Amino acid sequence: MTAQQPLIAPSPDPAPRTRRRRTMPKADRVASAFLHLELLVVAVIVIFPLMWIVGASFSPGTGLANASPIPEDATLDHYVSLFTETDYGRWYLNSLYVATLNMIGSVVLSALCGYVFSRIRFKGRKAGLLGILILQMFPTFLTAIAVYMLFLNFGLLDSLTGLALVSIAAALPYNTWLMKGYTDNLPSSLDEAAAIDGASRWTIFMKIVLPLMRPMLTFVAITQFTMPWMDFILPRLLLQSPEKQTVALGLFAMIEDVYQNAFTTFAAGAVLLAVPITILYIVLQRYLVTGASAGAEKG
Amino acid sequence: MSTAQRSLPAPVPGIASALVWGAGQLINRQAGKAAFFFVFFAALIGWEMGTGNYYAGMDYTPRSNGGFFVKGLWGLVTLGTQPRQMTVTGLTDGDNSIVLMANGLISLLTLGLLAIVWVWSVRDAARYRAALNGGAPRETSRAYFRRLWEGSFAYIVLSPGLLLIVFMSVLPVLFGILVAFTDYNRDNLPPKNLVNWVGFENFATIFAVPSWTATFVGVLGWTFVWAIIATFTTYAAGFLQAVLLANKKVKFPRVWRSVFLLPWAVPGIVSALVFRSMFNGQFGPISQWFMDVGLTDERIYWFTDPSHPNLARAVALLVNLWLGFPFFMALVGGVLTNIPDSYYEAARMDGAGPLQQLRHITLPVVHRTVAPLLILAFVSNFNNFGVIYFLTQGGPDNADYRFAGSTDLLITWLFNLTLDNRLYNIGAVMSMLIFVIVGTISVWNLNRSKAIREL
Numbered sequence: 001m002t003a004q005q006p007l008i009a010p011s012p013d014p015a016p017r018t019r020r021r022r023t024m025p026k027a028d029r030v031a032s033a034f035l036h037l038e039l040l041v042v043a044v045i046v047i048f049p050l051m052w053i054v055g056a057s058f059s060p061g062t063g064l065a066n067a068s069p070i071p072e073d074a075t076l077d078h079y080v081s082l083f084t085e086t087d088y089g090r091w092y093l094n095s096l097y098v099a100t101l102n103m104i105g106s107v108v109l110s111a112l113c114g115y116v117f118s119r120i121r122f123k124g125r126k127a128g129l130l131g132i133l134i135l136q137m138f139p140t141f142l143t144a145i146a147v148y149m150l151f152l153n154f155g156l157l158d159s160l161t162g163l164a165l166v167s168i169a170a171a172l173p174y175n176t177w178l179m180k181g182y183t184d185n186l187p188s189s190l191d192e193a194a195a196i197d198g199a200s201r202w203t204i205f206m207k208i209v210l211p212l213m214r215p216m217l218t219f220v221a222i223t224q225f226t227m228p229w230m231d232f233i234l235p236r237l238l239l240q241s242p243e244k245q246t247v248a249l250g251l252f253a254m255i256e257d258v259y260q261n262a263f264t265t266f267a268a269g270a271v272l273l274a275v276p277i278t279i280l281y282i283v284l285q286r287y288l289v290t291g292a293s294a295g296a297e298k299g
Numbered sequence: 300m301s302t303a304q305r306s307l308p309a310p311v312p313g314i315a316s317a318l319v320w321g322a323g324q325l326i327n328r329q330a331g332k333a334a335f336f337f338v339f340f341a342a343l344i345g346w347e348m349g350t351g352n353y354y355a356g357m358d359y360t361p362r363s364n365g366g367f368f369v370k371g372l373w374g375l376v377t378l379g380t381q382p383r384q385m386t387v388t389g390l391t392d393g394d395n396s397i398v399l400m401a402n403g404l405i406s407l408l409t410l411g412l413l414a415i416v417w418v419w420s421v422r423d424a425a426r427y428r429a430a431l432n433g434g435a436p437r438e439t440s441r442a443y444f445r446r447l448w449e450g451s452f453a454y455i456v457l458s459p460g461l462l463l464i465v466f467m468s469v470l471p472v473l474f475g476i477l478v479a480f481t482d483y484n485r486d487n488l489p490p491k492n493l494v495n496w497v498g499f500e501n502f503a504t505i506f507a508v509p510s511w512t513a514t515f516v517g518v519l520g521w522t523f524v525w526a527i528i529a530t531f532t533t534y535a536a537g538f539l540q541a542v543l544l545a546n547k548k549v550k551f552p553r554v555w556r557s558v559f560l561l562p563w564a565v566p567g568i569v570s571a572l573v574f575r576s577m578f579n580g581q582f583g584p585i586s587q588w589f590m591d592v593g594l595t596d597e598r599i600y601w602f603t604d605p606s607h608p609n610l611a612r613a614v615a616l617l618v619n620l621w622l623g624f625p626f627f628m629a630l631v632g633g634v635l636t637n638i639p640d641s642y643y644e645a646a647r648m649d650g651a652g653p654l655q656q657l658r659h660i661t662l663p664v665v666h667r668t669v670a671p672l673l674i675l676a677f678v679s680n681f682n683n684f685g686v687i688y689f690l691t692q693g694g695p696d697n698a699d700y701r702f703a704g705s706t707d708l709l710i711t712w713l714f715n716l717t718l719d720n721r722l723y724n725i726g727a728v729m730s731m732l733i734f735v736i737v738g739t740i741s742v743w744n745l746n747r748s749k750a751i752r753e754l
Contacts, residue, residue: 032548039549042540043558045621050561052584053573064582109460122453132464133745137738138472139682139710139730145717146474147467149401169467172460201452230566233684233714248568252689255572263576270569281564282557289629293672 057267064263078268088269090243091250094160098228098235098246101164106175106224107217109168114179114213115205119191129180132173140170144237151238158240166234167227175220181294182216183209219291222284226277247273309432313425320417323424324440327431331440336420343368343413362394368406375403378481382493396494400477404470412465479727485720501728511725514700514712522708525616526680530673532620537627542661544628545635556632563625571689574618578602578690602691608705611695615706619686623676630672634665674744678737682710709733 048069056067058074082088116122117129147166148157156162190212191204199207210217228235228246235246245253251273254266281288312323321336351366361373362380379394431437438446448455479501483494505511540559544552562570577583580600589595602611638660646656687693688711693704702720703712709729717726 028548035543035546035548036550038543039555043555046559046561049570049573049577049621050565052577053569064576064579067576067584109463112456113460116453116456120453122451125453128457134738135464135468135472137734137741138468138475139713139733139737143468143471143475145478145723145726146401146471149397149474150405150466150470152398165463166467169463172464173468176460200449202448226566230568230685232568232688237718251568251572255576266572270572274565274569277566278561278564282560285560285564285629289633292626293630293633293668 053267054271056264057271059264059267062262062264066264067267078264079272082265082268082272086250086254086265086269087242087245088247088250088272091245091247092272094244095229095246095248098160098164098167099225101161102167102171102228103221103225105164105168106171107221109172110175110179110220111210111213111217112205113172113176114181114183114216115209117176117180118183119188119209120201129177132176136173136177140233143170144233147234148237157238158244160239160244163235163238164228166238167224167231170234171224171227175224178220178291178294179213179216182213186212215287216291216294218284218287219294222280222288223291226280229273229277307428307432309425309429312428313421316420316424317417320420323420323428327424327427329427329438329440329443332423332443333440335440335444336416339413339416339420367402368410371399371403371406373403374399375407378495379489379493383490393490394493395490396481397483397489400481400494401474404473404477405466408465408470408473412462475727475730478723479731481724483723484725485722488721497724501724505725505728510699510701514703515729517697517700518703518707518709518712521612521706522681522710525612525683525708526677528616529619529623529680529683530677532616533623533676534627534669534673536620536624537629538631538665540624540628541631541635542657544632556628559628560625562622563629567622567685568689570622571618571686574621575602575690578614578618580604600695602694602706603696605695605697605705608695608697611691611706615686615691618690619680619683622686627669627676630669631665634668635661638664671744674740678740681708681737681740682733683708684710684714687711688714 051069052067055069055071057078058076059066059068059071060073060075060077117125151157151159151162156165186209190208194204194208230248231246232248232252235249239245239249247269251266251269254262254269307326312326314323315326316323316336319337320340321333324330324333324336347366347368349366351369352364353366361369365371365373374394374396377399378396379399381391381394383393384391427438480496480498481494482497482500483489487494505515543549544556544559549555577585578601580586580598580603583601586598586601589599590597599610601614604610642660643656646660651659687706687708691704691706693707693711693715695705697703697705700707702715702722707715710733713726713729713733716722716729
């Protein structure tokens, strides 16, 4: 896999270190102490807000003022009330549905388009690539109102599937460029050999290129799966009925409407949203960083 | 019979297909192909007939008799001619200009896509006949489609993506552009009123009405300041952390890095809302803590105090730094592991100190790789909806601005204009201006990168 990685290291892991000597010179020890002090300060700044929200979700009471990073008599009440008093479970399933559709659609379409743009020379190829590049620079808002009108006409308004379709289309140009850039760097000798053996383009794609695309497929899959959980603008416009809300919309409403007395419940909801995504990102960070830098290299 | 057919001139089936799609293929005795093209033709005619009112027997007008396509195009040009009126029998059904415009665009784009099929059918009929006349062997429809699958593989595979993009991206973008040239806003909402084409009036408004100009210039200026500082600070901090983490003296570097990556891994909307609560003026812990320590006597209203707009801006930048540095740290960290140790050894032998090594080896190498991403980061900060909207909501209020607060970026101002204030036309103009700015920067960036030249 490493051979095909575009320019940036496949993994941000530092090279294995040689074993440190037990005794350091004094200057080194001072430097080391300062170094760790800096790291510690940054770590505290990074962790404190996260600890505070986790703490808040276990704090007794409902208001913002009750929140503390380390609550004295921790309670699970807010997690319970999240599912009994709000539609959080519903929102979660909605988000999950949109995220799954968005992931599948994006991966399939962008892999196909990326392969075609990378490996096949056809009339209109360059125009197509430039066209989607320009399209991608348009702010989503400009399109959002129009999408709203469109959906109103076709009865797709308030539909989670409709939302997923718009999300797929919105991200398709960028993902296509990513896939194209990645496929460009795959050795073409394999598909040429297969073509000489009489394999069809479809067979070449399915059997040879697709398996080699795996790192980039993973990247697109993760980013497109996580995106709908955090997206706000499009769902806000396209979803209206209370039972069609996504987690992001629900949480925002919670902090907006009844600010004083739902904060700890909001905290619980935020934690439940954040924990799976955070774990996913930390575990798969290698793919994510590589994919992001490949995007910059190529487009 | 067959000799007579063979001498048939090539344009004849072409013209036949131009009139009735697939007819030329039928003349060429390719029934399968003929059926394929005819299906598109039948769908087009059927849709128009089915949605229109062609058998009513009255005078034909596109407004009352036209089907989806005819009425659509009519609506796109006129935006409706009859407003809702109060008559003896009650309210009449007026024309809804915006629905007409959307339908018009949909029919225009559908016709555009169908035109591709039409041209294909005409050319295919004529070319096949020309080839036959030239002595080429006959080809069955089945063989043709098999050849098509391989020969036009690219187009066939791209078509689902193309359809999705045409209707979900191109169409909305066109719609947005068109709205910029209308008077569609809260004072003129369909179906009560008709929307009209107004030319460049909205563009003139932004630059001619002083309060609009002041808001636009002010918000644009802050957006640039924000994007530059936000990009620079996150990159600098990320770079610093990456270099420190790469130091061989650091114990447990993996643990540290995972901790530092947390702000990047936590969903942005959650972090922004958390910070918004922490910086809540009345109940937030930070304000409380400042009082407890004795730094201030009274609570600080971080995002709502109109007399301190720069305080809100500074805090927003700090929060953005927290959110943004891990990404650059991970990126730079990746580059650092790729710099061969031999560079540094050579530098050490030449007597270069750690700072000189950083200045002359690390910085240039990292910068070369990360530079295109900096532009990308600038653009995404320029349109950084999440941080501003969730954190400050654009606050504190600014009395000199129209519908904007002191920390509002162009994009959040746009959101307020369209959603909360329903000034759709002004919003559309703003979107176009943002597009021009972002597009210019991106094109400039792309021109320097090799991606475009290698196309």
